[in-house]
Amino acid sequence: MGLLNKLSAFRIVWRFAKARKSGLLTWKAKSELVSQYMERMVTPFFDSVFLVSPRIIEMRVEDVHQLAKIPSLPANMKLEQFDELLAFPNNLSFLPLSNIPRNVTKLSALEMLDATRIPKHLITYVGPTITVEIKPKQGFYQNHLSMDFPYCNNCILQLEKCGSDHYEEMYDFCPLDLYSGNFSKMKSSLEALMKVPHRNLRIFVDGNLVHSDESPLDATLLTPTLFPSGQGNADDLMTAVDVNNATLSWQFCGSNQLHVQLCLVLAGCSDVRDFSLRDHSVLGQILSAQRIDSVGIVRAHQIFQSLPAAAQVCRCGVVRYFEVTKLLQYLVQKQLLDKNRLPVRGLEVLERTDDRSLLERYLLAASMKDCSVCTLRIVLYRGQYKT
Structure with a gap:
C-alpha cells in the first residue's frame, strides 16, 4: 500500500x-x-x-x-x-x-x-518515471544428488505449474540466460518476460501498474502507454545508462533509442563490446548470495524429512518437492529467527556443514532466489537545462 x-x-x-x-x-x-x-x-x-x-x-x-x-x-x-x-x-x-x-x-x-516513483524537480523537462520490476529467480544450474534434471529449477517449476493448470502457457524466460553474462541471451530473456510476465515482471508508469501477469498490456499498446508524447518506444525499455552501477538511470530520450541496454545496468557493464556479468553488479551480488545454498531442494527435502517435526507433517501423505520450501519455513522459521537468538546470530552459519546449518543456508538462499530488482528511468526531454 x-x-x-x-x-x-x-x-x-x-x-x-x-x-x-x-x-x-x-x-x-x-x-x-x-x-x-x-x-x-x-x-x-x-x-x-x-x-x-x-x-x-x-x-x-x-x-x-x-x-x-x-x-x-x-x-x-x-x-x-x-x-x-x-x-x-x-x-x-x-x-x-x-x-x-x-x-x-x-x-x-x-x-x-516507493521504488516506482521519485520526485521530479525539473517539471518542464521531465517525462514519465518508468519502473521495471523483475524477479530474476535462481541464476545457476543446481546439480541434485541421484537425480538428473535437464532444466534449471525455475523451468522445472514452470513445467509443474503448467501441468497443474496454474499457468495457461509456458514462457521462454530462463534465469540462466538472464545471469549468463551473454548479452544476446540476457536481452532475449528480458524480451521473453516482457511478452509473458507471469509473476516475474511488472511495469509501472509514474507509480501506476500498466503491465503484469494479472493485467497484461497488449504489445501494440506498450509504446503509447510508456511514451504518450512519442518521445520514445517500447524498445527503449531495454535501454538505460549505468550510474554508479546502481538501478537508477537517467538519459535524454528523443526519437533515437537510448545508448546502452538495460542489460548493462543489471550486469554492471558500460559497453556491449566488453559485456559480462560483473561481480559488483546487482545480479552478480544476488547470484553470489544464492550460491550459499550448496544442497538444493532435493537434499533439503531429505534433511527436512529427517527432522521429527517433518515426520509428523508427512504422515498424511507425500510432500511435493515444490512445496518443500514453504513447509521448511513453516516448521523451522521460529527456531531460525527466534527473537531472542537473532541479535547474537549472524552469518556464522555459512562456516558450518552440519545438516541443520545446511538447511539454514538453504532457507537463507531462498530469500535471494525470490527477491525483486527495480530499475527506474526518468525520461528527460531534449532542451536546455539550467543548473
Whole structure:
C-alpha cells in the first residue's frame, strides 16, 4: 500500500504481514523480526546502493482495516484523502475486524521508499518515471544428488505449474540466460518476460501498474502507454545508462533509442563490446548470495524429512518437492529467527556443514532466489537545462 508523504514529497509504501494460506492481513505481524533478519542476514551480501532500508511504524487496527480495502478497489485508483475509504463497504477489507483479538489495538508495518516513483524537480523537462520490476529467480544450474534434471529449477517449476493448470502457457524466460553474462541471451530473456510476465515482471508508469501477469498490456499498446508524447518506444525499455552501477538511470530520450541496454545496468557493464556479468553488479551480488545454498531442494527435502517435526507433517501423505520450501519455513522459521537468538546470530552459519546449518543456508538462499530488482528511468526531454 503506497501513499505520498506531503512533507518530503516522496512516495512511501507500507508492507503489512499476510497470512500464508488466506492472503488476508494478519495481526500477528513480525515487523521487528523481519527488519532484524534483513539487516543481519541479508544486508551483508549487498552494496548499500542496491538496498532500501525499511523503518517500523505502528497504526491503529481500525485504520489498517480501512487501508486494507485498497487491494479490492480498481487498479491504480487514486484516493486523495483517507476518509474516502470510509465510504466503501467493510467487507472489501483484507483485514476483517472480526479476526482481531480485542486486546490488539495496533499493528506494525514496514515503511519503505516507493521504488516506482521519485520526485521530479525539473517539471518542464521531465517525462514519465518508468519502473521495471523483475524477479530474476535462481541464476545457476543446481546439480541434485541421484537425480538428473535437464532444466534449471525455475523451468522445472514452470513445467509443474503448467501441468497443474496454474499457468495457461509456458514462457521462454530462463534465469540462466538472464545471469549468463551473454548479452544476446540476457536481452532475449528480458524480451521473453516482457511478452509473458507471469509473476516475474511488472511495469509501472509514474507509480501506476500498466503491465503484469494479472493485467497484461497488449504489445501494440506498450509504446503509447510508456511514451504518450512519442518521445520514445517500447524498445527503449531495454535501454538505460549505468550510474554508479546502481538501478537508477537517467538519459535524454528523443526519437533515437537510448545508448546502452538495460542489460548493462543489471550486469554492471558500460559497453556491449566488453559485456559480462560483473561481480559488483546487482545480479552478480544476488547470484553470489544464492550460491550459499550448496544442497538444493532435493537434499533439503531429505534433511527436512529427517527432522521429527517433518515426520509428523508427512504422515498424511507425500510432500511435493515444490512445496518443500514453504513447509521448511513453516516448521523451522521460529527456531531460525527466534527473537531472542537473532541479535547474537549472524552469518556464522555459512562456516558450518552440519545438516541443520545446511538447511539454514538453504532457507537463507531462498530469500535471494525470490527477491525483486527495480530499475527506474526518468525520461528527460531534449532542451536546455539550467543548473
